[in-house]
Amino acid sequence: MTLPTVLVADDDRSIRTVLTQALGRSGYQVRTTGNAATLWRWIEEGEGDLVITDVVMPDENGLDLIPRIKRLRPELRIVVMSAQSTLMTAVKAAQRGAFEYLPKPFDLKELLSVVGRALAAPAVQAAEAAPRSDMDERMPLIGRSMAMQDIYRVIARLTTADLTVMVSGESGTGKELVARALHDYGRRRGGPFVAVNMAAIPRDLIESELFGHERGAFTGATNRNQGRFEQAAGGTLFLDEIGDMPPEAQTRLLRVLQEGEFTTVGGRQPIKANVRIVAATHRDLRQLIRAGTFREDLFYRLNVVPIRLPPLRERAEDIPILARHFLQKSQQNGLAGKILTDDAIQRLQSHRWAGNVRELENLMHRLSALYPQEVINGEVINAELAENALHDDVPAVSGEGEGLAGAVERHIRQFLAASRDGMPMRDIYDRVIAEVERPLIQMTLASTKGNQIKAAAMLGLNRNTLRKKIRDLEIPVVRGVG
Incomplete structure (x- = not known):
């Protein structure tokens, strides 16, 4: 029986050595090279059952090589490795036909598991995966922690499908950014992205807001109005704070997910729903189900692909790159550039960040606007965090132990923040x-x-x-x- 052959391309000799030893011990034949030209020659000659390639090589970008490989040998599985561990790398790898993307440094057990799955996967004559020329290179999500890498990989896999997604996480973690990434890099990117915050709309108006209404449907309905489902036709509908949706609207939404159609308030003619739904919540929906305020059948319809965004305190290693990114944004908006000292970074990483990434962004903008010095040290950070410490002693957004007054205050802050963001508030x-x-x-x-x-x-x-x-x-x- 011929052993499977794995072709490895990476310009780092130590990585080639590690992979040769690990794959060899696992029963594979291994051929390694430090450049794309040799890898391409082997592929042209029909060698190899699996390719593991780095992105950055001296003669060609590994991502650019993938479409050529897929055209010549569409059955050949490709695993991409990269130290450029960003969402864009994961998305490009998936859209160009890679079987899997692994950020560096990688876990050997995980890599061997990926290799085993790739070689066992049935051959599929997939359509040619061409590079996208319209892809926005700006980073919608930032972070290189393992928690964020897992999210990048899930988003990348979902760009080729219209599955319903449920994004959970504390306030300020970036749930709408995930929804926008799913839209901007997915199949519906040419359509509209429509966001609606359930918590910012009076309960008696949510059905009309989502599904539209006919003239005369209720007092004050003097004209036919399109709802968000019609406005988002061909694109993505982002339902934020889905846990605040009232029971009647939950029933209507369930019908949309089951039947693929809806009717306007006061209307009789079914309308086909042509949207991809991404829902989000900072609340525990299972707890709401137990309390009888959220439909269990709707939860399972929405929770097809769950994505949990970690709070910032769980990915403190991302704080330096996030902080510098926000300082650069401030500079691009006309404010003076700032530099953070090492002790300033350490103080940022030790903070609890009850407001998560949004709180960090606001702090960086405040530093850029209010402080004349170019270098920001730990003392400045301490002073700012002490001055604005509203939640330092408050547990996470779960609400446990924060007291009734604290929970109400947090909820009101969300209303007011939504109002500042332009959502209707009455x-x-x-x-x-x-x-x-x-x-x-x-x-x-x-x-x-x-x-x-x-x-x-x-x-x-x-x-x-x-x-x-x-x-x-x-x-x-x-x-x-x-």
């Missing part, structure tokens, strides 16, 4: 009161097994008042009790 007082009352009444009813008389006594409310609130807040009750 009836904030009623909205906040409703969001406090709803879980309070639901949990009280649960503790009394649906007995409204006992629940009213616990809450200090008149029974009729409680009934009205249950009806107004659309809280499900256990029939026949209390």
Whole structure:
């Protein structure tokens, strides 16, 4: 039985040696080279069952070599390695036909696993993967930590499919940036990207906002209005803070995902839904399902491909590159350039960052605007973090242990931030009161097994008042009790 042959191209001799030894011990024949020309000659001669290639080589970029290989030998699997561990590298590798992308430094066990899967995968005569000429080279996501590398690889795989994606993570981690990357580098990049924040729209207007309405559908509906689904036709619809979607809208959205069509509010004619949906939340949807405020069947329809964005404190190694990126953005906007000292970087890395990447970005812009000196040291960072320390002693966004006042304050800040970002914001007082009352009444009813008389006594409310609130807040009750 002939052993599979792995062709390795990397201009780093030590990497070639490590791979030769590891692959040899695993039962593979190995041929190595430090340039693309030799690798291409071997491929032309029909050698090799698998290619492992670096991106940066002295005579040719490994990514540029992939389309040529796929044209000549489309069945040949290609694994790309790169020290340029960015989202763009992962996306380009996937779109040009690579089987897998591995950032350097790589884990040998993972590489051997990838090799095994690549050689075992059935041969597929794939369509030619041509380089994209319209790809924006700007970095939508920044970071070289392993946590971010995993996200880059998932995004890269999803650029060739329209699967529904659920992005989770604390506020400020960059969930909309992930949604935009999925759109900008995916098959629907020629269509619109439409974002809607569930938390920033009054609950009674969400259905109209998403699905549109007909003239006369409700008081004040003097014209037919397109909803976000129609506006996003051919593109991507980003549903941010999906956990805040009211039950009626959840039912309508479930129908869209199941049937691929919807009707406007007051309309009868079904409209085909031609969108890719990316949803996002900072809340624990499974907890909301247990509380009865989020549909379990909708969760599974949305959670086809889950992407969890790590909080900044879990990828502190990315803070230096992020901080310098934001300082460069400030300089491009006309502010003076700044340099961070080593102790400034260390202080940034030790901070908890309750506001995550957004908090870091705001700090860098503030430093650029307010401080005259070019060099920013640790003392300046300490002073700024102390001056603006609103959440240093507050646990993460999960809400556990932060107290009712802290949770409400965090929620209100999100409303106000959405308003500053241009989202419509109305009836904030009623909205906040409703969001406090709803879980309070639901949990009280649960503790009394649906007995409204006992629940009213616990809450200090008149029974009729409680009934009205249950009806107004659309809280499900256990029939026949209390």
